[in-house]
Amino acid sequence: MAKNFKELLSKVGEIETKTLAVAVAQDKAVLEAVKMAKERGIANAILVGDEEQINAIGSELGMDMSEYRVIDEKDVVEASLKAVKLVHDGEADMYMKGLLPTGTFLKSVLNKEVGLRTGKPLSHVCVFEIPGIDRLLFLTDVAFIPYPTLEDKVCMINYTVEVANACGVEMPKVAPLAALETVNEKMPVTVEAAKLTEMNENGEITGCIVDGPLSMDIALYREAAEEKGALGRKVAGDADILVFPDIHAGNLVYKSIVHMAPCNNGNILTGTKAPVILTSRSDSCEVKVNSIALAAVVADKMNK
């Protein structure tokens, strides 16, 4: 079980090396991450885009371009379709966004012929390593599904369990979060959290232990759970997966942690036939490499 990104990165070394297809790869920050992922044995890459520009940036970064397959396609939409098709056809294992608008990139992901659609909703999984917490935390969904329905939340849990499994967490503990740890009929989020718990008990959600509603402190910290008399809860102080009420709660927490806490993180998009990496320009190279590593273990798990 990978308890932090260092362990995750070493776990990637034990699996067959995966290949990344990058859409519109002529982006310095993206190529820097591709280079680091290659050097560390995390992933190979096929770079689709403007070959001349890709080679120029690559040389500037000191990349040995003979180690990469480059597919020349100057048109952005075409480049994204060619890149995603590589994953669709099994020539690559995961798909990464380069220098193109998010909307265009997602259109390629959802393309009916060459894309990676499964018919299920796309959802974002964020993985955090936070000092004081002795395990990786998996957050869903801080960036994609605005107001998830109960059905969406079941998908979100399933996707995130798959990611946690890929990181070696076999029976993750799932906390549907709220401001409090008791059901209050006037707070629909708490009712839904209890419903998810019930669905887990009934065998409708499997491969994990769900217990909600839970407040952030009870979900994450044993001492808080003890102090509040919640140690009897199935998920008390040792949640692996945090399910947010909606995108606002999730995103505000995500950005607070990223900016205020000493932490390390990686993100992938799920609900697709293969893992998709959609990092933000503001993500550091380390976050991008973490995301590639995460995608690699997930791709490995999916291929089995």
Add this chain to the structure above:
Amino acid sequence: MAKNFKELLSKVGEIETKTLAVAVAQDKAVLEAVKMAKERGIANAILVGDEEQINAIGSELGMDMSEYRVIDEKDVVEASLKAVKLVHDGEADMYMKGLLPTGTFLKSVLNKEVGLRTGKPLSHVCVFEIPGIDRLLFLTDVAFIPYPTLEDKVCMINYTVEVANACGVEMPKVAPLAALETVNEKMPVTVEAAKLTEMNENGEITGCIVDGPLSMDIALYREAAEEKGALGRKVAGDADILVFPDIHAGNLVYKSIVHMAPCNNGNILTGTKAPVILTSRSDSCEVKVNSIALAAVVADKMNK
């Protein structure tokens, strides 16, 4: 302007010393905070509750009990009513919870004859000092109003502006938060945030500059605002007041910061005739003292 709690505590030294009325004061953690507040010249206290127990705990803590007025009342409800009446009658300036259930304490706050009700909703203001942010942050509402209406949010902003003013922030910048910084009709929170901005422009919300919706990073960090082309926003990178979409988002962020970030904080209850201190058992002595200091500057401002 107090930029952190050290400055706030020194600001308290410049005003007339305020008096705290403590309901059911026979609580070690509460008396420890009362003692520290007294020693630092932050506040005097009148202790209402079981005199024998109060004196016993006080002696154990090395308090000079001759410095405190103690009102003997063993009945918990009666003790709370006697304590709140001291504030109601102007014998004390702020009201603090001791060893009694929150519900009982709030009943005394809202008591029609001797309480502190104003007819407006009660709301919680949390003040944070966070490394990397060069000012105090005022959060509303992470603990009290579950799903604030637009009208509630106007109250919440007004209350928090008053607290910020008391801390010397004259024209606070207010960020109604969301997952994103643009209005999306499908996300009611963003529409409401824009409405609050408009009300501020129309003069319906005064004494502050409101600009929303804003994401957490754009609201707080100039570099994030710059990166996302949002430097032209009225509140970009220098928000003082953060307005949360609902209690879930607020509480999850609050607990994430408290547990994950190096920080310092204090909290008070507003919407009352005098500031109310309702700290949690899990709050450290420092947080309790910060809360008393906050209440003292707010009481000073209200008395003027």
